[in-house]
Amino acid sequence: MLTDSQANVLRGLAGKRAAIVGMGVTNVPLIRFLASRGVQATACDKKQADSLAAEMDSLAGLDVQYLLGPGYLDSLPSFDVVYLSPGVNPGQPEIEAARAAGAAVSSEIDLVLRLSAAPVVGITGSSGKTTTTTLTGLMLREDARRFHPDRQVLVGGNIGAPLIERVLTVGADDLIVLELSSFQLKLLQISPHVAAVLNITPNHLDVHPSMDDYIWSKENIVRHQTEQDWAVFGADNEVAQTMVERAPGRTMLFSASHSVPCGAFLDGDRLVTRWSDRGEPGAGDTVVAHRSDIRIPGMHNVQNALAAIAVCSVVGAHPGAMRDAIAAFSGVEHRLEPAGEIDGVSYINDSIATTPSRAIAALEAMERPVVLIAGGYDKHLPFCEMAQLALGKVTAVALVGVTADKIERALVEAAQRAGVEPPQIIRAGAFREAVEAARGAARPGDVVLLSPACASYGLFRNFEERGRTFKQLV
Known part of the structure; x- marks a missing residue:
């Protein structure tokens, strides 16, 4: 059964003229979802139909229109809402023209966040996103297996399958974990309940107009949080740490080089969480794991483990479940x-x-x-x-x-x-x-x-x- 919030979002979509720009991995499920909910969906892509045969076959039987090939963006100002694939530059003149004409510019991730009845964890950073997101999902699934057997833990965003076609199956006791890129974050006007910024170093400057724009996009993961939400920042990264004072909600840190007042840190060979408001060692410290438990090499993977521990501690995961997930984790393909x-x-x-x-x-x-x-x-x-x-x-x-x-x-x-x-x-x-x-x-x-x-x-x-x-x- 839909919540009132979900019903309101879906009512607002019904009958709207929506252009979905880019027929890639993210947007094909979005097109199916929108078309099944009474949206007048038009798929737009710079490729011609003969290069999109598989994608179009997966949409067979749905009431979907197509704008393909040269000029595929020319009609955007005539739509009510424009959904962009993460790889599409939102600064293109046709997209700006659509915005000026009154079209809302959105994305699959934005819609997932608005429709989720479950708390959402979002993780971003210039490096370590996939490893940290994957490990966070494994920790939360191990915790669910032990203590919450009916809980779903869905992992998606920039990894795995898009969640738009599953978001209405989750309830308030479930959890969603999203890896979020700067492209996915830039358009958001809503933030996850728990957000993590691992680190910020130069990246994607072939697409972002400046480093400032890249940083702004990353920080958008926390910009729309409430006072009750949590933000986790990498204390070993100068840019990420400067975001702490601007965070609207509660904050945690993680560090592999020094202790932190509230968060997760490396103490010798121990991975420790601390909840003491005064930052004093003692009753607020919990040893979650040891460095020898981490099977993947490199100090950056110690930082990734600490980030996942901080995030999962906020969500309430048991230290034993976190440790066992760390010890079982052998890494992600293409990463050392x-x-x-x-x-x-x-x-x-x-x-x-x-x-x-x-x-x-x-x-x-x-x-x-x-x-x-x-x-x-x-x-x-x-x-x-x-x-x-x-x-x-x-x-x-x-x-x-x-x-x-x-x-x-x-x-x-x-x-x-x-x-x-x-x-x-x-x-x-x-x-x-x-x-x-x-x-x-x-x-x-x-x-x-x-x-x-x-x-x-x-x-x-x-x-x-x-x-x-x-x-x-x-």
Whole structure:
């Protein structure tokens, strides 16, 4: 049975003319949902029908109109509401024209938040989102298995399947956990009940007009919270920590470098939660797990575990359930994922590293000499810090893609500043050549690390395809 709030949202949609821009993974379920609720749905996509056969087949039998190919956005001002796919730039002139004509601009995530009868946890950050969201879901599911056997815990957003077609099945005792990107957050005028900002480092500056716009979009996850809501911030990240004073509701911190007044932190090898208002150790401290319980390498994954602990503590999860979920968690595909060992050389798939900061985290986690595979699409991010770290860890770098020149220049300049020789630099014309070159440069005891520091566009459809190709080549 629908709640009054859900019924009001659905009544407001019925009969509206809605343009759904982008027929990707997120929006096809949204189109089905809207069409089934009496919305006059029009699917808009720059691709032609022959490239969208599978998507259109999944909408067969529904009353859906199509605007495809060149000029697919021209009619947007005639619609009541425009739903954007996360990858669509909301600043395009046609979308601005629709907004000026009175159209509401929304998204699948916005509608999920408005329709959910369950508390929603939202997690964002420049890196660590997927690992933290996945681990949070596992912790809450383990807690539900032990103490709330009838509770549903749904995980979605930027990972997994869209939740719009399941949101009306959850009740007040259930939980929804969402990974949220800057693109998904930018349009929101509603915030999750529990929101986490893990860290903020430069990313997506090929799409966001400025770093300030990127930060603003990330902070939108907490901007519309109430006084009773919770926000969790990474205290080890300067930008995330500055958001604390602007948060409308209650706040928690997490840190792998120092204790916090309220939140989760690393104390020696112990992962601890603290609820004391005065920040004093004692009765308010609970040891949830030990660092040895964490199976995935790197200090950044300690931070991810602490973030998940802080979030789940707010929701009320039992420490034992959190510990067991941490101990059972072997990581997420393409994130420091072992891909095999050949002739004494380990191969690690970290294809998720689409930014220099992610590659830095991967390099910091390595305890053996590294042969690095890097390069790809240019997101207009600096490589100087990554290059500086590489001097002490990387023996050779196989470069591929349009950023190869920029990365090589950063490595050479870092070596000149340090007065040392740069790593061996190998230029490859194709990804396969880069993997073969890395194998040739590696010696027994080394690690060949795919951590490209760049997006995959121009070489692959996405980082998942790049990672799976690497594993197949290995």
